[in-house]
Amino acid sequence: MIKNDKIILRALEPADADLLYEWENQMELWAVSNTLTPFSRHQIITYINQISLDIYQTKQLRLMIDVPRNGKQESIGMIDLFDFDPYHSRGGIGIMIYKPERGKGNAREAVDLFVRYCFNHLGLHQVFCDISEDNTASIKLFESLDFKLIGRKKDWLKTPTGFKDELLYQKIADQ
Secondary structure: OEEEEOOOOOOOOOHHHHHHHHHHHOHHHHHOOOOOOOHHHHHHHHHHHHHHOHHHHHOOOOEEEEEEOEEEEEEEEEEEEEEEEEOEEEEEEEEEEEEHOOOOHHHHHHHHHHHHHHHHHHOOOOOEEEEEEEHHHHHHHHHHHHEEEEEEEEEEEEEEOEEEHHHHEEEOOOO
């Protein structure tokens, strides 16, 4: 477990399958996860079993974001390291906070804790994230944690109303 006094980042457990099934099948999230079709429970369970493999095999890491409440832990979201590249010492970060839990500072706590884990324990030199140009909450979040805008992918994301740009943010260790 990776934790501070406000947030706990923990490995996925088989007991998380129903919650992941609910979250992964929310159509409004599909645009940011490049998903086009619903997931079955079987797919979710298979994913949980595979994600428990070594990060050097899967090139990704997904952790649940829990908050301590009333003496228990409550899951409020997920955070991912994707495109993990140990040779170049980098990886991408994605985060999802359950809608009722947004706006409480939990995303900032989770990303900050996760980035420190990536730099200090995984030995990454840099982390990056891709954000739709209209996702002002995520832009504000990552900029508040000293991620720098380093690029814009024009017309990168197809939406029902047309194409949108995707912004590329980066944070380099010790900068």
